[in-house]
Amino acid sequence: MSLGNVVCVIIFLYLSLLLLCSVSRPIKFYVKLICYYIAIFSVTAVAIPFSLIHPGDPGNLLYASWMVHYIISRVFGLKWDVKNKELLKSKEPCVLVCNHQSALDISGMMYIWPLFHPCVPVLKRELLFTGPFGIFCWLAGCIFVDRFNSESARDTLNMKIKEMKERKVKIWIFPEGTRNDKGTLLPFKKGAFHIATQAKIPIVPIVFSQYTDFYSIGKKIFDRGTITVTVLPWINTEHMTPENVPSLTEEVRSVMTSCLKESMKNEGT
Numbered sequence: 014m015s016l017g018n019v020v021c022v023i024i025f026l027y028l029s030l031l032l033l034c035s036v037s038r039p040i041k042f043y044v045k046l047i048c049y050y051i052a053i054f055s056v057t058a059v060a061i062p063f064s065l066i067h068p069g070d071p072g073n074l075l076y077a078s079w080m081v082h083y084i085i086s087r088v089f090g091l092k093w094d095v096k097n098k099e100l101l102k103s104k105e106p107c108v109l110v111c112n113h114q115s116a117l118d119i120s121g122m123m124y125i126w127p128l129f130h131p132c133v134p135v136l137k138r139e140l141l142f143t144g145p146f147g148i149f150c151w152l153a154g155c156i157f158v159d160r161f162n163s164e165s166a167r168d169t170l171n172m173k174i175k176e177m178k179e180r181k182v183k184i185w186i187f188p189e190g191t192r193n194d195k196g197t198l199l200p201f202k203k204g205a206f207h208i209a210t211q212a213k214i215p216i217v218p219i220v221f222s223q224y225t226d227f228y229s230i231g232k233k234i235f236d237r238g239t240i241t242v243t244v245l246p247w248i249n250t251e252h253m254t255p256e257n258v259p260s261l262t263e264e265v266r267s268v269m270t271s272c273l274k275e276s277m278k279n280e281g282t
Contacts, residue, residue, distance in 0.1 A: 042233040046116075049089060049235075053119060056080045057149035064152035071131040071182055073153040074123075081123035090237025091117065093124040097244040100217065101128040106181050107247065108209045110201075110265060111219040112273065113187035114194045117228060121221050121242060122185065132183035135170065135204075156184070158204075170204055174212045184208065188265075194230070196223055196277060198270050206262045210253040216261070218245040218269045222276040243272050 056077050064073035086093065109132065111118070126132065134150075138157045141147040151157075158169050170184075177184060188201035209216050220243045227238030245268055253261060 039233040042235045045235040052085050054145050058145035061149050068152050069154045071133045071154045078123040078126040081120050086120050091120050092239040095242045100244045106177050107183050107215045107217050108205050109185045109217045110188045110205050113189050113192050132185055134185040167204055170208050201262050201266050203258050203262050206258045209250045213251050215247040215249055217247050218265055220269050220272040241276055
């Protein structure tokens with residue numbers, strides 16, 4: 014087949030795909046979702062060579078942050094409105110906890126990442142084996158835990174506490190432990206709160222507003238949209254002990270739930 018014929022086939026397939034996306038919402042959803050994942054994996058693949066200069070350095074995440082902020086969010090029409098961003102500018106170590114809805118959270122994280130750098134996210138161990146994404150996260154010093162073994166996960170996190178305080182590195186954790194787009198918060202796992210009380214560092218709750226108006230797996234919607242990112246006041250743990258962990262966990266979950274409900278109310282007005 015000649016080059017001209019190959020180009021014609023590619024153009025035909027592209028136009029056919031555009032036509033299908035215009036008449037079928039599910040096809041548009043799956044095409045955009047696949048393209049989003051490809052874009053995220055491509056960003057990490059591009060960032061890997063730069064990260065090899067300083068392997069294990071949380072600063073490597075800034076490479077991905079720049080590309081996600083200026084390319085992916087714009088291409089997919091994701092706008093992030095950050096409230097109380099001044100609360101993220103402290104250089105002291107802390108534990109940031111955030112609700113977890115979907116893969117779009119990655120774009121939100123990377124959008125605000127430069128505000129509280131240096132920081133490393135805690136990720137499920139399975140992500141370590143996802144090709145370029147896992148390799149880049151490892152090179153960026155991300156912490157991988159076994160979410161099905163709470164004792165092992167806690168041991169892994171405890172090993173990082175001293176290093177985190179000495180280097181003044183923040184930790185980002187999704188305390189629900191898995192994705193949840195139901196407009197509520199799942200019960201929180203206590204790992205983040207054990208770390209905070211043991212290290213005597215603050216908890217910083219962060220809430221992403223619901224995506225359901227423009228992104229929904231159930232409804233097969235993936236359109237442009239604006240997400241409100243609300244940074245809530247720091248919660249001091251300096252005088253807390255392990256006995257305070259259950260009440261601290263519920264306190265943080267309560268304030269985040271209230272914030273999420275308020276954002277949903279505002280979106281409905």
